Amino acid sequence: MDTRLLVLPVPQRVAFEAGECWLPEPLTVGPTGSAAYDATIRRELNARTARQARTAQVQFLPAAGAPADLAEFATDPEGYALVAAANGVSVWAAQPAGHLYAALTLRQILRQCGHRIPCLRIGDKPKLRHRGAMLSFPQGHTAYRTTLMRHIVPELARWKINALYLYLESYFDFPSLPHFAGPGAMTPDDAKELDRFCQAYNIQLIPQLNVMAHCGEILTLQKYHHLVECPPNQDFRTLPGFNLCATTPEVRTLVETMLTDLFGCFSAPLIHVGGDEVSSLGECPRCQPHLTELGKPGLYLDYFGNVRDIAAKHGRKIGIWGDMLLHYYKDAKPEDRKRVFAPLRQNTVIYDWHYSGGSPDTLKFFVAEGFETIACSSTHLCYSSALWPGQAVNQRLLFGDAVAAGALGGMTTAWCNFTGLHEEHFNYLFASAGTVLWSGPGDKTLAPDLDLATFEKAYLLQRYGFTNDTLTRYWHILGDARGPVLSVLAPLHGVNPRKCLYHTDNVLTFWKHYAHLLRDDGLERYRTGIADARRIWEQVKTDTAAGVDPYLPYQEAPLLMHEHLLRRYEMTEAVYAAYDDAAKAQFEDPKLCTKRLNEAADRLLAHVNDFPPIEKYLTAARKEFGLDRSSQLRLAATRRKMEELAAFLRSLATSGRPLPAFIQMHDVFLDVPRTNWYGDREHEWATGPARFQRYTLQSGPWTAAVANADREADQA
Numbered sequence: 227m228d229t230r231l232l233v234l235p236v237p238q239r240v241a242f243e244a245g246e247c248w249l250p251e252p253l254t255v256g257p258t259g260s261a262a263y264d265a266t267i268r269r270e271l272n273a274r275t276a277r278q279a280r281t282a283q284v285q286f287l288p289a290a291g292a293p294a295d296l297a298e299f300a301t302d303p304e305g306y307a308l309v310a311a312a313n314g315v316s317v318w319a320a321q322p323a324g325h326l327y328a329a330l331t332l333r334q335i336l337r338q339c340g341h342r343i344p345c346l347r348i349g350d351k352p353k354l355r356h357r358g359a360m361l362s363f364p365q366g367h368t369a370y371r372t373t374l375m376r377h378i379v380p381e382l383a384r385w386k387i388n389a390l391y392l393y394l395e396s397y398f399d400f401p402s403l404p405h406f407a408g409p410g411a412m413t414p415d416d417a418k419e420l421d422r423f424c425q426a427y428n429i430q431l432i433p434q435l436n437v438m439a440h441c442g443e444i445l446t447l448q449k450y451h452h453l454v455e456c457p458p459n460q461d462f463r464t465l466p467g468f469n470l471c472a473t474t475p476e477v478r479t480l481v482e483t484m485l486t487d488l489f490g491c492f493s494a495p496l497i498h499v500g501g502d503e504v505s506s507l508g509e510c511p512r513c514q515p516h517l518t519e520l521g522k523p524g525l526y527l528d529y530f531g532n533v534r535d536i537a538a539k540h541g542r543k544i545g546i547w548g549d550m551l552l553h554y555y556k557d558a559k560p561e562d563r564k565r566v567f568a569p570l571r572q573n574t575v576i577y578d579w580h581y582s583g584g585s586p587d588t589l590k591f592f593v594a595e596g597f598e599t600i601a602c603s604s605t606h607l608c609y610s611s612a613l614w615p616g617q618a619v620n621q622r623l624l625f626g627d628a629v630a631a632g633a634l635g636g637m638t639t640a641w642c643n644f645t646g647l648h649e650e651h652f653n654y655l656f657a658s659a660g661t662v663l664w665s666g667p668g669d670k671t672l673a674p675d676l677d678l679a680t681f682e683k684a685y686l687l688q689r690y691g692f693t694n695d696t697l698t699r700y701w702h703i704l705g706d707a708r709g710p711v712l713s714v715l716a717p718l719h720g721v722n723p724r725k726c727l728y729h730t731d732n733v734l735t736f737w738k739h740y741a742h743l744l745r746d747d748g749l750e751r752y753r754t755g756i757a758d759a760r761r762i763w764e765q766v767k768t769d770t771a772a773g774v775d776p777y778l779p780y781q782e783a784p785l786l787m788h789e790h791l792l793r794r795y796e797m798t799e800a801v802y803a804a805y806d807d808a809a810k811a812q813f814e815d816p817k818l819c820t821k822r823l824n825e826a827a828d829r830l831l832a833h834v835n836d837f838p839p840i841e842k843y844l845t846a847a848r849k850e851f852g853l854d855r856s857s858q859l860r861l862a863a864t865r866r867k868m869e870e871l872a873a874f875l876r877s878l879a880t881s882g883r884p885l886p887a888f889i890q891m892h893d894v895f896l897d898v899p900r901t902n903w904y905g906d907r908e909h910e911w912a913t914g915p916a917r918f919q920r921y922t923l924q925s926g927p928w929t930a931a932v933a934n935a936d937r938e939a940d941q942a
């Protein structure tokens with residue numbers, strides 16, 4: 227076997243001993259004392275309960291009997307001591323969670339070694355007590371999928387994650403607010419079922435509301451629109467809606483209703499209530515008197531103090547993001563600073579979020595202020611178009627700071643499951659985060675004695691059963707910022723590629739934004755990088771044992787995206803060349819002009835043949851992951867508008883109109899141009915067949931001042 231364990235997270239202490247421990251199938255296990263964990267352990271080890279506990283091959287024993295050198299691990303609330311000897315495996319733990327974690331470690335050892343494992347002694351316990359992962363639902367309106375969640379929860383438990391956050395904002399089928407959530411929302415039955423399922427894996431299921439900012443889902447209902455926080459110089463009826471008013475009693479009642487409903491569905495002692503990125507607070511006439519009395523920090527703390535008190539009535543704590551508290555603290559007068567946090571200090575957990583590296587000062591600050599503090603990194607999903615393995619470095623830095631600051635723990639946020647990708651595509655980064663949260667960071671490596679290459683090797687083995695590195699090579703080709711694909715697209719190599727495909731109905735958008743990057747040798751490099759990724763992905767597919775992981779095939783998503791964008795780009799260049807020829811010939815050689823315009827239209831329509839792979843993918847991703855329907859609608863609209871553009875190109879041949887610059891096809895024909903003045907050559911866009919006419923629309927309020935208004939006032 228390998229000279230080291232390929233187990234994630236890395237146990238704190240491992241010592242190999244002479245000899246082997248044979249664990250023939252079917253494995254027999256003893257009871258842990260927790261019926262729920264026993265069932266989980268049997269499932270995870272593919273084992274059955276021994277008829278007599280003392281004959282079991284794997285024995286779960288109380289911490290008191292642990293070998294002296296491993297006692298410090300066995301007595302930890304989640305720790306364990308595990309000894310594999312010739313006569314079987316013994317596990318000592320103080321709590322059932324420790325027994326469960328030992329079993330999950332054993333599962334990974336069996337996966338690496340088969341049924342003859344080396345004799346060894348393991349002592350293990352977590353560096354951080356709270357180890358969270360988050361999934362987002364409202365951003366993209368991801369529909370709830372039970373099968374997916376039942377797949378994700380055991381995966382997270384295997385990385386020893388013990389808290390699963392569901393970012394709901396208000397996208398939940400609240401029993402007290404019928405018809406509120408809209409289609410696809412998680413229901414109370416879903417929540418209760420998932421809550422039970424998580425408990426059996428030692429995972430707290432923690433819902434996340436947002437009760438001040440990010441409340442667009444509430445405020446875009448007419449029934450609640452008047453609850454928007456509205457500056458005095460505005461009419462609330464004309465505002466889009468983002469912040470709830472902090473003082474209106476109706477808001478407080480609504481929030482209490484939502485909280486109470488969630489407490490009835492989720493058993494966790496903690497609920498996250500948002501509180502981040504507040505852009506408007508205390509500005510409306512209702513708030514003004516309170517603002518004068520309390521100031522913005524006071525108003526914010528009064529509001530969340532009330533939320534905290536509602537939670538306390540139900541025996542729960544609240545969690546809030548740290549950004550606004552840092553902001554208000556910074557702005558407070560020195561003499562006020564001491565009391566800024568006083569109203570919240572009890573029963574409030576702070577989530578200090580930093581997605582691009584460490585933040586030792588803010589973490590130390592919150593801990594010193596007496597808060598239970600959780601450091602929040604991310605998967606960077608909303609900033610990228612493929613798994614970005616480099617984010618593991620940022621996780622290590624931040625969670626390392628959390629350990630050093632004495633924080634309660636860390637969690638990995640995940641935003642915006644939409645436009646073609648879901649967190650499941652980024653599962654690697656939940657494993658890397660779980661590893662650092664449990665094992666702590668290494669000095670220069672991901673975790674102590676675990677470099678990134680070894681992490682990846684262990685991850686592929688444990689998640690997918692792969693013993694080669696083909697899949698990680700695929701991920702790096704598509705995901706590394708300096709890799710062969712993204713380096714060509716820099717600086718637009720983050721989320722832009724997938725937005726140019728799934729967040730537009732304009733077939734020319736990718737070309738418009740990337741032409742300057744793909745000219746010269748860029749296109750060839752992009753093509754080569756994509757071809758390499760395709761070759762390696764085909765290898766991944768042949769390596770796959772049938773049914774090894776139902777979600778593995780979806781890892782093809784970023785490749786399908788790039789392949790499509792490449793074809794779209796090649797199409798556009800060909801259309802451009804024909805169109806440019808047509809323009810040159812237009813009034814000298816009308817026949818040639820017509821021929822070229824027809825060629826341009828034909829080439830454009832041939833691109834329709836490139837759609838089935840991504841359409842098929844989106845349909846499947848909708849079914850499996852609940853990804854947004856809007857992306858499917860945008861693709862369908864893109865095709866429709868391509869047909870219109872093709873018809874327009876053909877019509878230009880006989881129109882007598884000098885051909886508009888090609889970019890006008892993007893800016894005017896396929897988009898609605900907005901301007902406060904008039905569009906260039908709008909007179910030509912306003913004539914011709916109605917189907918092809920276009921006009922500009924106002925882009926914003928007309929701000930030009932009335933001439934000599936001051937003089938008018940003087941005369942009054």
Ligand SMILES: [Zn+2]
Binds near residue numbers: 471511
């Ligand atoms: Zn207000």
